[in-house]
Each structure stands twice: as C-alpha cells, then as structure tokens.
Amino acid sequence: MLAARSLRRLVVVLALLGSLGGLLLVTAQPSAAAVPYDQVVSFESKNYPGRFVRHRAWLGELTPLWSDLDRHDATFIVRGGLTGAAGTVSFESANYRGYYLRHQGWRIKLAAPDGSQLFRQDATFTARELGYNEWKFESVNYPGHFIRHSGFQLWLNRTDGSVLFDRDSTWHRKPAANGTQGRGECTDWALYKRPDLAGTVSGNAELWTEQARRAGRPVSKIPSERAVVVFQRGVMGAGATTGHVAYVERMERDAYGNPTSFVVSEQNWNGNRHPTSRTIQVRELPPTGVDFIH
Numbered sequence: 001m002l003a004a005r006s007l008r009r010l011v012v013v014l015a016l017l018g019s020l021g022g023l024l025l026v027t028a029q030p031s032a033a034a035v036p037y038d039q040v041v042s043f044e045s046k047n048y049p050g051r052f053v054r055h056r057a058w059l060g061e062l063t064p065l066w067s068d069l070d071r072h073d074a075t076f077i078v079r080g081g082l083t084g085a086a087g088t089v090s091f092e093s094a095n096y097r098g099y100y101l102r103h104q105g106w107r108i109k110l111a112a113p114d115g116s117q118l119f120r121q122d123a124t125f126t127a128r129e130l131g132y133n134e135w136k137f138e139s140v141n142y143p144g145h146f147i148r149h150s151g152f153q154l155w156l157n158r159t160d161g162s163v164l165f166d167r168d169s170t171w172h173r174k175p176a177a178n179g180t181q182g183r184g185e186c187t188d189w190a191l192y193k194r195p196d197l198a199g200t201v202s203g204n205a206e207l208w209t210e211q212a213r214r215a216g217r218p219v220s221k222i223p224s225e226r227a228v229v230v231f232q233r234g235v236m237g238a239g240a241t242t243g244h245v246a247y248v249e250r251m252e253r254d255a256y257g258n259p260t261s262f263v264v265s266e267q268n269w270n271g272n273r274h275p276t277s278r279t280i281q282v283r284e285l286p287p288t289g290v291d292f293i294h
Contacts, residue, residue: 040094040180040273042074045149046134047167052177053154055093060101060108060147060154071177075274076101077184081124081140082113088140089127094178094273103139108147108154135171147171176274184273186245186266190228193247193265197228197293206232206243209291218294223262223282225251227292235289236280237270244269248292249277 043053051062054074065071072095081088082100091101099110102123113119125137125147139145145158148169159165175181182188187205191198200215201208209230213219223229227248231238238244246266254260265277 037078037080037089038183039078040075040176040178040182040184041078042076042174042177043135043171044174045168046170046172048149048152051149051152052174053171055096055101055110058110060110062149062152062154065177068178071179072274075176075178075180077273081126082120083124083140085124085126085140087126088124089137090123090125094176094180094184103142103145103147103156106156108156130170133173135173136169137171178274180274181267184267186268189265189267189275190245190247194226194228194293201293204242205230205238205245208243208245208293212293219291220294221285221291223248223251223259223285223292224294225249225262227294229264229280230291230293232289235286236284252279 045051045053045062048062050064052065052074053076054061054063054065054070056063056073063070065074073093075094077092077094079090079092079100082090093099093101093110096110099112100123101108102111102119103109104111104122111119113123121141122139124140126140128136128138130136137147139156142156142158145156146169148155148157148165150157150168157165157169159169181192187203187208190205191201197212197217200217201211208228209219209232225248229246229248231244231246233243234240235243244266246264246269248262249265250263251259252261252263259282261279261281263277263279265275267273267275269276269278
C-alpha cells in the first residue's frame with residue numbers, strides 16, 4: 001500500500017515537472033521586439049552567409065550581391081507595420097519607394113499598396129529578435145508562418161519545428177548593402193564619415209556650424225579634405241527648412257596650390273537616401289551661408 005502511494009506521488013511530481021518544462025519551453029520562444037524604425041538596412045541569410053534578401057522582377061529572392069543593382073535591390077527601409085500594430089514592421093524598397101514586401105500565394109513579392117486591408121496585413125510582420133542581431137519575421141495574418149528561403153526564393157511558410165526551417169527563417173540585420181547610413185539623412189552620413197563630431201553636433205544640419213563653434217571646433221569658409229561642409233537653409237540647393245551637410249572627400253587645386261573645386265559625398269541630396277557624390281566649384285561658393293567644420 002505504501003509503495004503504491006509513493007508511486008502515485010512520483011507520477012504527480014513528474015507530471016508537474018513536465019508541465020513546468022512545457023511552460024519554460026513556451027516562454028523561451030522569441031518575443032516581439034522593439035524595432036528601430038526608419039532605418040535603412042539589408043538582411044543576410046543565417047545559413048547562407050553572403051546571400052541577401054532582395055527583390056528581382058518583383059519577386060523576393062536570396063542572392064549574392066555582385067553589382068550596384070543587386071545592392072540597391074537588397075536595401076530596405078524598416079517601417080512601422082502598415083497595420084499599425086505594435087512591434088510589427090513593413091519593408092519598403094529603397095530603390096522603389098512606396099513599394100513593400102508582401103506575401104501572396106505564399107511567395108514574398110514586391111508590390112505597391114492597393115489601399116486594401118488585405119495588402120496591409122500581407123505586408124506586415126511581427127519582428128522577433130533572437131539576440132546577436134538575428135531576427136525572424138512572422139506574418140500578422142498567418143500566425144506561425146515566417147519569411148524563409150527555399151531554393152533561394154523567399155516564401156511565407158508555416159514552421160515545422162526543424163533545425164533547417166529555423167535556419168532558413170533567421171536573418172542577420174546588416175548595414176544597408178547600398179552603403180546608406182542610418183535613416184539616409186545627410187546628417188547620418190556626415191557623422192558616419194566624421195564620428196569625432198558625435199556629441200558635438202546634432203539635429204538639423206543648419207545648426208551644426210554654431211554648435212561646432214561653441215564646442216571650440218575650428219570652423220572657416222575655406223574647404224579642406226575631411227571637413228564637413230554646412231549649407232544653411234536654401235543655400236546652393238540645401239533644404240529650405242533644415243539645411244544640408246556633406247563630407248569633403250577630395251580637393252582639386254590649380255598650379256599654384258589654390259583650391260579650385262572639391263568633391264563631396266553625401267546622403268539625401270535631391271531625395272537620394274543612398275550615398276552620392278558631386279563636385280562643387282570654389283568660385284560658386286557664396287560669401288555667407290556655407291561653412292566648413294574642420
């Protein structure tokens with residue numbers, strides 16, 4: 001009789017432990033994460049390093065990035081989910097602005113919104129951070145279905161619990177393949193090129209000149225390599241409300257060593273969120289409204 005009671009108690013304890021283990025297993029699943037929105041990024045496959053999420057002929061694929069077109073097609077802006085739900089994301093193409101990744105017929109495609117609730121749901125995913133900058137993206141209208149690659153194509157599939165599926169649906173968040181920094185703002189690029197100015201300058205570009213002066217940074221009207229050039233509002237095509245900043249990559253000089261022109265790199269010039277460059281003639285600089293932070 002005593003042995004039977006002890007056996008029953010052991011069975012109860014084991015059942016409780018099994019329930020607790022199941023609870024621990026559930027709570028160990030990745031949860032919705034706080035996502036840094038409006039960042040320009042690319043996503044690399046966990047189990048195929050060097051292959052990235054990209055669109056091609058309006059379909060989602062996983063490919064290496066050999067050309068500039070490849071890199072632009074593999075660059076996306078992480079937006080708040082189109083459904084408005086907390087912790088969700090939508091992926092806007094960086095080179096086809098206004099177009100989003102969505103699932104349709106279980107394939108991942110790039111498409112323009114049609115104004116329907118179905119589109120907003122199909123283009124919205126719950127972002128689940130696994131740690132070490134690894135992410136999964138779960139469909140909001142098909143819970144348990146994740147973006148994964150299969151045959152180097154992108155699909156929305158239901159998880160089968162396998163190691164292969166886990167790896168196929170895990171993505172490394174990377175800096176933008178097209179070189180874009182941060183949100184693609186001109187200030188993001190300037191601070192990327194001149195990290196020593198972080199903490200000294202901030203906010204709209206037009207504010208940088210005075211901020212640098214107050215911090216004791218050398219500021220002048222003379223261009224030099226590695227300087228940040230600050231354009232006040234509306235000057236030489238700068239934004240009418242924010243101004244503009246760029247980074248001086250190279251100086252061109254005449255036979256006497258006098259500067260004649262300089263090459264700048266920048267973001268968000270004429271609406272281009274990825275890095276571009278242009279040459280500015282020194283003779284075109286106005287007497288006011290343009291300064292160089294050295």
